[in-house]
Every structure is written in C-alpha cells, then in structure tokens.
Amino acid sequence: MHHAIWKPRRPVYLCDGATVVGHEEADGPLGACFDRHDPKDDTFGQPTWEKAEGEMLRQAAELLLARNGLGPEDVEALLAGDLLNQCTASGYGLLPFDIPYFGLYGACSTAAEGLILAALLADFTGGRAICAVSSHFCSAERQFRFPVEYGGQRTPTSQWTVTGAAAFLVSAAREDGMRRGRAVRIAEMLPGITSDRGVADANNMGAAMAPAALDTVLRYFSLSGRKPESFDMLLTGDLGSEGSSLLCEMARAEGLDISGVHRDCGLMIYDRERSDKHAGGSGCGCSAVVAAGHILPEMRAGRLADVLLVGTGALLSPQAVQQGRSIPGVAHLIRITAKEGD
Amino acid sequence: MHHAIWKPRRPVYLCDGATVVGHEEADGPLGACFDRHDPKDDTFGQPTWEKAEGEMLRQAAELLLARNGLGPEDVEALLAGDLLNQCTASGYGLLPFDIPYFGLYGACSTAAEGLILAALLADFTGGRAICAVSSHFCSAERQFRFPVEYGGQRTPTSQWTVTGAAAFLVSAAREDGMRRGRAVRIAEMLPGITSDRGVADANNMGAAMAPAALDTVLRYFSLSGRKPESFDMLLTGDLGSEGSSLLCEMARAEGLDISGVHRDCGLMIYDRERSDKHAGGSGCGCSAVVAAGHILPEMRAGRLADVLLVGTGALLSPQAVQQGRSIPGVAHLIRITAKEGD
Numbered sequence: 001m002h003h004a005i006w007k008p009r010r011p012v013y014l015c016d017g018a019t020v021v022g023h024e025e026a027d028g029p030l031g032a033c034f035d036r037h038d039p040k041d042d043t044f045g046q047p048t049w050e051k052a053e054g055e056m057l058r059q060a061a062e063l064l065l066a067r068n069g070l071g072p073e074d075v076e077a078l079l080a081g082d083l084l085n086q087c088t089a090s091g092y093g094l095l096p097f098d099i100p101y102f103g104l105y106g107a108c109s110t111a112a113e114g115l116i117l118a119a120l121l122a123d124f125t126g127g128r129a130i131c132a133v134s135s136h137f138c139s140a141e142r143q144f145r146f147p148v149e150y151g152g153q154r155t156p157t158s159q160w161t162v163t164g165a166a167a168f169l170v171s172a173a174r175e176d177g178m179r180r181g182r183a184v185r186i187a188e189m190l191p192g193i194t195s196d197r198g199v200a201d202a203n204n205m206g207a208a209m210a211p212a213a214l215d216t217v218l219r220y221f222s223l224s225g226r227k228p229e230s231f232d233m234l235l236t237g238d239l240g241s242e243g244s245s246l247l248c249e250m251a252r253a254e255g256l257d258i259s260g261v262h263r264d265c266g267l268m269i270y271d272r273e274r275s276d277k278h279a280g281g282s283g284c285g286c287s288a289v290v291a292a293g294h295i296l297p298e299m300r301a302g303r304l305a306d307v308l309l310v311g312t313g314a315l316l317s318p319q320a321v322q323q324g325r326s327i328p329g330v331a332h333l334i335r336i337t338a339k340e341g342d
Numbered sequence: 343m344h345h346a347i348w349k350p351r352r353p354v355y356l357c358d359g360a361t362v363v364g365h366e367e368a369d370g371p372l373g374a375c376f377d378r379h380d381p382k383d384d385t386f387g388q389p390t391w392e393k394a395e396g397e398m399l400r401q402a403a404e405l406l407l408a409r410n411g412l413g414p415e416d417v418e419a420l421l422a423g424d425l426l427n428q429c430t431a432s433g434y435g436l437l438p439f440d441i442p443y444f445g446l447y448g449a450c451s452t453a454a455e456g457l458i459l460a461a462l463l464a465d466f467t468g469g470r471a472i473c474a475v476s477s478h479f480c481s482a483e484r485q486f487r488f489p490v491e492y493g494g495q496r497t498p499t500s501q502w503t504v505t506g507a508a509a510f511l512v513s514a515a516r517e518d519g520m521r522r523g524r525a526v527r528i529a530e531m532l533p534g535i536t537s538d539r540g541v542a543d544a545n546n547m548g549a550a551m552a553p554a555a556l557d558t559v560l561r562y563f564s565l566s567g568r569k570p571e572s573f574d575m576l577l578t579g580d581l582g583s584e585g586s587s588l589l590c591e592m593a594r595a596e597g598l599d600i601s602g603v604h605r606d607c608g609l610m611i612y613d614r615e616r617s618d619k620h621a622g623g624s625g626c627g628c629s630a631v632v633a634a635g636h637i638l639p640e641m642r643a644g645r646l647a648d649v650l651l652v653g654t655g656a657l658l659s660p661q662a663v664q665q666g667r668s669i670p671g672v673a674h675l676i677r678i679t680a681k682e683g684d
Contacts, residue, residue, distance in 0.1 A: 002415035002416070003415070003418065003441075003442055004418075004467075006466070006467070009466075048665050050661065050662065050665065051665070073344035073345070074344070076345065076346075077533060081447065084659075084661075085427040085428070085659055085660075085661060086427070086447065086449070086657060086658065086659035086662070087447045087657075088657070088659045088661070088662050091536065091657040091659075091670050092538075092657075092662065092667065092670060094536070095536055095537075095538055095670055098535050099345075099535065100345055100532075100533035100534060100535055101533070101534065101535060101536045101672055102446070102448070102455060102458075102459070102533065103446060103447040103448045103449075103455070103657070103672075104444070104445060104446060104447060105423065105428065105429045105445040105446060105447040106445045107428070107445075113444060113445070116444075117444070117459065120462060120463070120466055121462070123466070124348070124351075124462055124465070124466065125346075125348070190442075191419060191442035191443070191444065192442060192443065193440050193441065193442055193443060194433065194436070194437055194443045195437075196434075196437055315428060315429075315430070315433040315434075315445070316428065317426075317427055317428035317430045317433075318427075319392065319426075319427060319430070320428070320430050320434065323390050323392065323393070325434065328433050328434060328437055330443055330445075
C-alpha cells in the first residue's frame with residue numbers, strides 16, 4: 001500500500017454547492033435543503049429525459065455562478081460527468097458555459113472524483129474550479145434497465161436513481177461573500193482503486209460497490225492512523241441498505257468498526273417506507289445533492305466539523321452485463337473539514 | 343479570455359508510451375512504430391469486440407509498466423477512457439492494475455485530456471501517473487453507427503476509428519533508464535472549451551471538431567504570444583481531411599496561418615489511397631498511438647523539438663443525434679518539448 005493520501009499544498013475550500021432536484025427528492029426528508037426542484041413532472045420543460053437532465057445540470061451550474069457573482073472567465077476549469085452514454089447531460093447541458101471542460105466517467109462516484117480533481121486544480125492554479133454532476137431517474141432507468149413507461153417490477157435490492165444535479169465551487173480562496181458560517185476545506189483526498197468481486201446483478205449495485213468502498217476506507221484509516229470515531233460522519237455515496245450492511249460487516253471482519261459513524265446518502269435522501277424506494281437512492285446525483293445541499297450547510301453552521309465522503313461508483317454497463325461480465329466498483333474518498341489545522 | 347495556459351511548477355516528463363494496435367494500423371505508414379499488434383483478426387483472443395478492446399488496453403498498460411520496471415505501487419494514478427458506453431474498455435481492461443483510477447470521458451480528445459491531468463498529478467505528487475486510452479474499429483462502429491457485419495456504405499466524409507491503445511508514462515523524474523535520447527517534457531497545457539456550431543452529421547466528425555480546435559489554437563497563440571512557425575508541428579488528433587482543411591481555412595480567416603506546421607494524426611496513420619479510409623483515422627486511439635509510437639520517439643531522437651498536440655473530440659452520442667441534436671466538440675492542447683527552458 002504505497003499510494004499516499006493527498007493533501008493540498010494550500011488551503012482549498014469547498015465554498016458552495018448549488019442543487020436542483022426532482023419532485024421525489026423535494027418530497028423527501030432533505031427536501032428543504034435543495035435550492036430548486038421541478039414541481040411538476042421532472043421534465044424541466046424539456047421534450048426528452050436526456051434533455052431534462054442536461055437542463056437540470058445547467059440550472060445548477062448557472063445558480064452556482066450567479067449567487068457567487070462569478071462569470072465563466074472567473075473559473076479555471078469545469079469537471080463534469082453523469083451516467084448517460086457519452087455523458088450527454090454534461091456535454092450538452094454545460095455547453096453554455098465557456099469554461100475549460102474536463103469530462104469524467106466515474107459512474108455514481110463522479111462527484112467525489114470530480115471534487116478531488118477540482119481541489120487539485122484549485123491548488124495548482126490558485127483559482128477556482130467547478131465540479132458538476134447529475135443523474136435522472138427516467139433517463140437512467142431507460143438506459144440501464146427498462147423504460148419507466150414499461151412499468152417493470154423492481155427487486156428488493158434495487159436502488160432508485162436520484163433525479164438531481166449539483167454544482168460545487170472549489171477555490172483556493174474562501175469566497176465567503178455570500179454565505180456566512182465556518183470555512184469548509186477539502187483537506188485530504190484518497191482516490192479509489194477499481195475492484196471486481198464477481199457481483200453481476202444489475203439490480204444490486206450496493207453489493208458491487210461495497211468491496212471498493214471497503215478497500216478505500218481500510219486504506220484511509222491505515223494510512224492516516226486516525227480512528228473512525230474522530231470523525232462526525234463517514235458518508236458513503238449510494239451503497240443503499242444492502243451495500244451499507246455489507247460494508248459495515250466486512251469492515252468489522254477487518255477489525256474496523258465504522259458502524260457508529262457510517263451514514264449513506266442513498267439512505268438519507270428518501271423516506272423509504274413512505275415512498276417505496278427499496279434499497280435506497282443511487283446515481284451521480286445522490287451523493288452530490290446530499291453533500292452540497294445538506295452536509296455542506298451543516299458544516300458551515302457548525303453542526304458537523306469533520307466528514308469523510310466516500311463516493312461509490314458501480315461501473316455498470318448493460319452491454320457488459322449482457323456479455324456475462326460482473327460489475328467493477330470504485331470509491332473515491334475526500335475529507336471535508338471545518339476544523340483548523342491539517 | 344482569462345483562462346491562462348498552465349505550466350507545471352516542476353519539470354514534468356513524458357517518459358514513454360506503449361502502443362498496441364490492430365492489423366490495419368500495423369499495415370499503415372507508421373506500422374513499424376507500434377510496439378505490438380494483433381496479426382490476425384483484431385480480436386486479441388477475446389470473444390467480443392468490447393473485450394478485445396479492453397485486452398488491447400490492458401496489454402499496453404502492462405507493456406508500459408514492464409519495460410519501465412514499474413509495479414502498480416510505483417504509480418500514483420491511472421487516468422483512462424475510451425469511446426464505449428460507460429467506458430468499459432478502460433473500466434474492465436485496467437482492472438488488473440491496483441492503481442488509483444480516474445475515469446475520463448473526452449471522446450477522441452481523451453489522450454490529451456488525460457495527459458493534462460496526468461501532468462498535473464505528476465506535478466502535485468512528485469511521482470508518476472499513467473494515461474491510458476483506446477478505441478477499436480469494430481466496437482465503435484457497432485455502437486455509434488452500424489455493426490461491421492452489416493456491411494453499410496460509408497460516406498466520403500466519414501472517418502475510420504483506429505484500433506489502437508496507448509499507455510503513457512508521465513513523471514516528475516526523467517525515468518530515462520530504459521530509453522536513450524533527449525528528455526521530453528509536457529511544458530504547457532491549455533484545456534479546451536466545448537463548442538457546438540450545429541454540425542449534426544455523425545459521418546462528418548471532422549467538421550464537428552474543427553471549431554473547437556480553432557478556439558483552442560487561437561487562444562493558445564493569443565495567450566502565449568508565440569507564432570506557429572516556432573513549432574516543428576501543430577498536430578491535431580483526428581480532424582481528418584475535412585476537419586483539417588476547415589481548421590486551416592478558418593484559422594487563416596482569423597489571420598493565423600498554420601498550414602506550414604499543421605499535421606493531423608488521422609491523416610498520418612493510414613495510407614488512405616491504398617486502404618480506402620475516406621477522410622482518415624479517428625477515435626481515442628488515433629492521436630494516442632501516433633503521439634506515443636511516432637512523435638515521442640522522433641522527439642527523443644532529436645528530429646522534432648517542439649510540438650503542439652491538440653487532442654480533438656466530438657462528444658457524439660447516437661441517442662442525442664436521433665433526438666435531433668448537433669454534436670459538441672472539444673480540443674485540449676499540450677505542448678511537448680525537448681528544448682531546455684520554458
């Protein structure tokens with residue numbers, strides 16, 4: 001295990017996160033945290049689900065720039081990705097912004113992957129970078145499983161792709177003009193290593209991602225020498241109920257008890273009983289809107305001080321699954337802190 | 343135009359590039375430059391085209407590590423991408439390497455995008471990063487256009503997706519143990535801004551990418567104050583014959599004459615007369631194998647000293663085109679130099 005934890009050479013701030021979500025997410029327990037939602041049908045006024053997703057992402061980026069008083073020329077780089085083939089929500093949705101563009105494909109881990117790279121770019125340039133990601137239930141279902149109109153039955157382990165987009169502002173300056181509260185930094189980063197333990201069920205993403213999350217979490221605690229209890233939260237992206245129990249159980253078998261601090265964005269975003277969301281939320285948008293809309297404001301307000309965000313991704317491909325392949329997972333970790341010091 | 347050219351804070355070397363190609367590429371004018379090829383049928387011993395592409399990419403990465411005497415623990419990050427939905431060639435093909443993984447989607451610009459990020463990571467860590475990309479004619483045709491077995495007619499403006507994979511070693515040290523010759527650095531980087539000028543013909547990628555290439559090239563010469571003639575080559579990735587004439591013509595209209603130094607990887611890799619390749623080569627693999635197999639050795643040998651590589655990408659999506667959308671393009675520039683100084 002030679003791969004070190006990366007620390008920015010100068011303070012790098014997670015300044016703001018703008019969120020736009022669908023009506024199911026706005027109805028959920030975190031509904032009040034999100035900046036904007038489509039009150040009607042999640043089309044965002046567009047004729048196709050793919051265009052709807054791009055429009056949702058565009059609105060998130062536009063909102064972020066507007067409320068921070070920034071123009072495209074003030075941002076050094078835009079790192080973006082989504083779940084659609086050829087990442088079209090990002091490629092098309094972010095066309096209006098004349099900012100140097102880096103397309104990412106990290107499946108549901110894209111927010112964490114993009115935040116790592118945005119932090120490195122803010123560190124390198126001394127300026128600002130935006131990480132913007134999205135997912136949409138209807139575009140994802142039709143691409144990865146069945147069109148929503150088909151009305152297929154869902155298995156108990158299946159997760160619900162979050163309709164949501166977030167745009168994060170990462171900067172080498174505090175940029176605190178607009179928002180009061182504590183300064184929040186990206187203090188550490190540990191990128192994930194892909195792993196494949198043979199899970200081939202496209203309706204059980206949590207199980208496919210849990211081993212990758214375990215690998216990253218074990219490496220982090222081993223390299224840092226810290227203990228889980230020194231954090232307010234170890235927040236995984238979208239393991240859901242299946243993947244979350246697997247992660248905690250496997251970590252325990254390795255002598256690491258994370259059960260006291262572990263939370264999962266996929267288990268926070270919906271009221272699963274009330275809205276029949278099976279194993280919980282998933283998708284690029286899941287960890288992104290929970291981190292941007294809920295965690296960051298909680299940290300600014302002083303209710304959370306030190307959080308590990310582990311963005312989990314299942315590199316699922318319908319074609320690969322049809323060809324009999326199992327599903328690789330990856331998990332990128334960032335430590336977000338409002339504490340002084342390292 | 344506030345977006346600056348990025349220069350690494352310490353020397354960052356482009357140390358080596360390993361290449362694996364198909365039989366058409368091995369038969370072309372640069373055939374002798376490539377490290378390895380499938381002499382038979384481009385399946386690389388695999389039962390599907392997608393697996394073949396992943397295996398080709400795996401071989402390139404393995405070859406790169408082996409001949410530089412490196413193990414996965416010696417490399418800080420692996421940046422990879424390809425043209426397949428969910429980037430499965432990279433996601434699956436590179437599973438054997440336990441190196442922190444960043445998935446990219448930049449279409450045919452992925453090599454240049456990955457080299458920019460690899461250079462930043464080498465600069466940041468003081469260590470090594472690998473950028474690995476691939477494309478395969480048969481997997482790309484079936485995904486983006488028609489299965490090869492269908493035998494569809496090709497339009498005169500259509501390009502031929504290169505079957506090829508390259509893995510680049512980027513490092514903060516010279517790593518010259520294996521290969522003699524001049525040290526080659528990544529001295530400058532200018533990431534591209536996406537643009538869409540309304541080209542909606544999936545068989546004319548060159549026209550879709552030329553405006554993005556123009557934007558990056560104009561910005562580079564304006565920001566750097568340099569002239570085209572101070573470079574040995576301004577090498578675009580895969581504009582082909584259509585896109586190349588468009589780029590030179592549009593640049594001339596802007597008062598910039600690049601015709602003396604402009605070359606295009608897509609026009610170098612095949613003998614278009616002999617092998618009926620229409621507008622030339624394209625795909626992630628095109629600029630990657632030409633840069634790794636031909637340009638880098640020429641620079642080491644002292645026959646080229648200062649080259650601008652402009653990786654061009656068309657963010658084409660069959661679904662988006664079916665929905666009546668045009669094709670955004672992007673072009674990332676890196677300056678590769680064997681000269682001393684900046």
